[in-house]
Amino acid sequence: MKFKILGVLLLSGLTACAQLPSNKEAEKTGESADAEEISQQNLPKQELTAPILFDFLVGETALQRGNLDIAVNRYVKLAKTTRDPRIAKRATEISLHAGNPFAAEQAATMWVELEPESADARQTIAALLVNLGKLDAARPHLEKLLASEKEGVGNAFMQLNQLLARNPDKAATLKLIQQLAQPYKDLPEVHFAISQAAWFANQHPLAQEEMQRALALRPEWEIAAVHNGRILQRNSVEQAREFYRDYLDKYPASNEVRVAYTRLLIGAGDADLARAQIQWLMDKNPEDAEITLAAGLLATEMGDFDVTETSFKKALALGYKDTNAVYFHLAQIYEETNRPDLAMETYQMVKSGGRYLPAQIRYADLLALKGHLQEAREHLKKLPAANDQQAAHLILAEAQILRRTKAHQEVYDLLDEGLKKLPDYPELLYDRALAADKLGKFKILEQDLRKLIKLKPDNAHAYNALGYSFAERGTHLPEALKLIRKAVELSPDDPYIMDSLGWVYYRMGKFTEGLNFLNLAFAARPDPEIAAHLGEVLWVKGAKDDAKNIWRSALEKDPDNEILLETLQRLTKKKVID
Structure with a gap:
């Protein structure tokens, strides 16, 4: 019996859009092994009475018509009445399909009672x-599943954290994995699983201790070495470097570890040593398409686009299987190196998969940048959308193309139509709010952003946009400050949100506080809009030369920035700096 944790994980998604097998399909699916066969003699001696037949017909008819609540109720009732494991299984499937976890739990409990093997x-x-967060109740079932794995129990533990990752109580997850691990302490995968659970439970010393135990049991295990380095890196980059260096001395062919080591070097700014590692990977693996691609991606992180391009092309020549991924990355390099025609041609070589739609969106965007606006819009409209997310992304892409032409009314109308079809889609709400702001439709802006905050209470940009809008118009300033503080709490390192905080303090007449936060924002990101705000506060405080210097520098980078030009015109009556 194979322990199919990943299958369980998918099942536990409880998505109503999942494909539900028909009765005939359900009868055909399942394990073919003898242990999984339901012997006819073990089935209940249940007479097909009129009430049972009636419930069955009502349940199936309701299911076919999409009346899922009725179908769930009838099938759960049938499972209780008949005590037939096949009906209990069917009731479980229908409950999952309907997105009803409580009915599914009830039906599945009957199923396992009736068919314990x-x-x-x-x-x-x-x-x-x-x-459902009932880890104690899940434990005996997981113990039996693990016990049935025998030689495959190590792999089962490697997948266990994926199943348990949905549980928000990370301490309880760690406790459960430690309990499940007791009979299997001689397996390195068990210590790996405990280490991961400890990491997510913020018990970092335990995470390090357990990962080292995994490596002690299986020293050449690359994935454990990579994770051990990441754990060490939390406390000391130098310790992580030393570990990777020593490990690679012992196991020089450990490519995954060398890739992790190279990333650490790039992050630490050790460009020369990082380049040496990339070259080592390419020299020692000249016929390995995956390593060649990985080396190219590492080179991208360093801005070595010539190396990246060469590596990507070589990976294709070596027969790298996911050509769509390579073409997509290659097109991005062409964009980065200002070769738009080649980028467009390469994006069109992405034919399928998860990168197909992003590639086509980038193609349309580049087409619009070349002046072919209508052709770009038509290209986007012809693209098929497999789901609501893709439909929304296409609308947002078209809105972005229009926004660059300052066609604010068209942008608003496009997003407005999109929200009629997808009324609760967060990104559409946010973008329509921004479009409404451009048109002075402040009631719509406020309505959309408040709805977005209700839908996504952890969306920092929604709080920031609403607070900034109030601050910019000099209205509801106490609420604006509260909103922006919430945004800072959710995203403390975002310079644009820090800019908003400084701006609202300035609007409230608290110039010193405003200047402090604007300086922080500008130091993190010298953006023209932040420069406009910082310069204005300096100007008002009398530091006019400092303000002019900041504006002058910003104008050199973006001479057409609307907010910057408006600020100059309003304060200096000019759009240039003397």
Whole structure:
């Protein structure tokens, strides 16, 4: 029996859009092994009475018509009445399809009671209980599943954290994995699983201790070495460097570790040593398409685009399987190196997969930048959208193209139409709010952003946009400050949000506080809009030469920035700096 944790994980998503097998399909699916067969003699001796037949017909009819609540109720009732494991399984599937975890738990509990040797039944109830946060109840089921794995129990533990990752109580997750691990302490995968759980539970010393135990049991295990380096890096980059260096001395062919080491070097600013590692990877693996691509991606992080381009082309020549990914990355390099025609041509070589739509969106954007606005819009409209997310992304891409032409009314109308089809889509709400701001439709702006905050209470940009709008118009300033402080709490390192905080303090007449935060924002990102705000506060405080210097520098980078030019015109009556 194979322990299909990943299958359980997918099942526990409880998505109503999942494909539900028909009765005939359900009968055909399942394990073919003898242990999974439901013997006819073990089935209940249940007479097909009129009430049972009626419930069955009502349930199936409701299911076909999309009346999922009725279908769930009838099938759960049938499972209780018949005590038939096949009906209990069907009731579980329908409940999952309907997105009703509580009915699914009830049905799956019956299923595992009626068919205790079924791995499918036990996996399903375990996943449901985990998804509902009932880890103690899930534990005996997981113990039995692990015990049935025998030689495969190590791999099962490697997948266990993926199943348990949905549980928000990370301390409880760690406790459960430690309990499940007790009989298997001689397996390196078990210590790896404990280490990961400890890391997410913020018990970093335990995470390091357990990962080192995993490596002690299996010293050449690359993935454990990579994770050990990352754990060490939290406390000391130098310790992580030393570990990677020593490990590679012992196991020089450990490419995954060398890639991790190279990334650490890039992050630490050690460009020469990082380049040496990239060259080592390419020299020692001249016929390995995956390593060649990885070396190219590392070179990208350093801005060595010539090396990147050469590596990507070589990966294609070596037969790298995911050509769509390579073409997409290659097109990005062409964009980065200002070769738009070649980028467009290469984006069109992405034919399928998850990068197809992003590639086509980039193609349309480049087409618009070349002046072919209508052709770009038509290209986007012809692209198929497989789901709401893709439909929204296409609308947002077209809005971005229009926004560059300052066609604010068209942008607003496009997003307005999109929200009629997808009324609760966060990105559409946010973009329409910005478009409404350009048109002076402040009630719409406020309505959309408040709705977005309700839908996504952790969206820092929604709080910031609403607070900044109030500050810019000099209205609701106490609420503006509260909103922007919330945005800072959610995203403390965002210079644009820091700029908003400085701006609202300035609008409230608190110039010193405003100047402090604007200086912080400008130091983090010398953006023209931040420069406009910082310069204005300096100007008002009397530091006019400092203000002019900041504006002059910003104008050199972006001479057409609207906010910067408006600030200059309003304060100096000019759009240039003397």
